[in-house]
Amino acid sequence: MGGQPERAVARRELVEVKDLSKSFERRRGIWRLGAPVSALRNVNFSVERGTTLALVGESGSGKSTLARCLALVERPTVGEFWFDGRNLLALRRSEAFPYRRRIQLVFQDTAGALSPYLTAIGTIEEPLLIAGRGDARARRVRALEAMDEVGLPAGCAERRPLELSGGQRQRVALARALVLQPEFLILDEALTGLDLSIQAQILNLLNRLQGDHALTYLYITHDLSLVSHIADDVAVLWRGEIVERLRPRELFSNPRHPHTQGLLASRLLLDPAS
Numbered sequence: 001m002g003g004q005p006e007r008a009v010a011r012r013e014l015v016e017v018k019d020l021s022k023s024f025e026r027r028r029g030i031w032r033l034g035a036p037v038s039a040l041r042n043v044n045f046s047v048e049r050g051t052t053l054a055l056v057g058e059s060g061s062g063k064s065t066l067a068r069c070l071a072l073v074e075r076p077t078v079g080e081f082w083f084d085g086r087n088l089l090a091l092r093r094s095e096a097f098p099y100r101r102r103i104q105l106v107f108q109d110t111a112g113a114l115s116p117y118l119t120a121i122g123t124i125e126e127p128l129l130i131a132g133r134g135d136a137r138a139r140r141v142r143a144l145e146a147m148d149e150v151g152l153p154a155g156c157a158e159r160r161p162l163e164l165s166g167g168q169r170q171r172v173a174l175a176r177a178l179v180l181q182p183e184f185l186i187l188d189e190a191l192t193g194l195d196l197s198i199q200a201q202i203l204n205l206l207n208r209l210q211g212d213h214a215l216t217y218l219y220i221t222h223d224l225s226l227v228s229h230i231a232d233d234v235a236v237l238w239r240g241e242i243v244e245r246l247r248p249r250e251l252f253s254n255p256r257h258p259h260t261q262g263l264l265a266s267r268l269l270l271d272p273a274s
Helices: 063-070 093-100 120-131 136-149 166-178 196-213 226-231 250-253 258-267
Strands: 013-025 038-048 052-056 077-084 103-106 184-188 216-221 233-238 241-246
Touching: 013 063, 013 216, 038 052, 038 063, 038 216, 038 241, 052 226, 063 103, 063 184, 063 216, 103 166, 120 166, 136 166, 166 196, 166 241, 196 226, 216 226, 226 250, 233 250, 233 258, 241 250, 241 258, 250 258
Parallel strands: 052 216, 052 233, 103 184, 184 216
Antiparallel strands: 013 038, 013 077, 233 241
């Protein structure tokens, strides 16, 4: 397909998603295909550089499918994904590969996402090895720097995931994502399952890292109580479509779409500033 001409520089938006849809084939029996299942339908949004967009929705709304599409793990059925002025979905695989280093995905289930056979330092070094960055010594130095950035003690370096606490595993996952110095982090339910004190620590860490490195976040969650602590804007996903975009305060004080109102009512949440 080839690359498209690069857009004008100095755009405020780092990420633009246009009319993105994703369907999956559904089988009936061994040979017959059923009607496709639509996971995402005509999704449109943008994220300005250095800001955080929270994507909220209930389980099954398509949040994780969208995360995998933007991380270039899965290919959408149709649509455009513009990153830093290039439509990555119009590029050949070899042309898109350098952009994958600039976009990193942090999963919810760190116990499953981290290899049980690699130590913490080995896990963090792995992206550098895959990308062919530096020799063994340089990779070790950079991995230790990433550990320090996320507040992970050097004593954890040789421990494996099952020897770490949930909060420590999440810091390993963040360090692995940061080691290639990306610009866009997709945080897919990255705080789910952590106790409140650890959630607060990781939220503070994410805010600090964003300030230090001008990172852009897509923060995916079903927990609305965390949104006001991290997000600049909120998009509500329902049945694969974004039905509303608003500021965090408006989410609690003036939700317009019936589904957003239902999400709030089901959690009995109040305006966090009240």
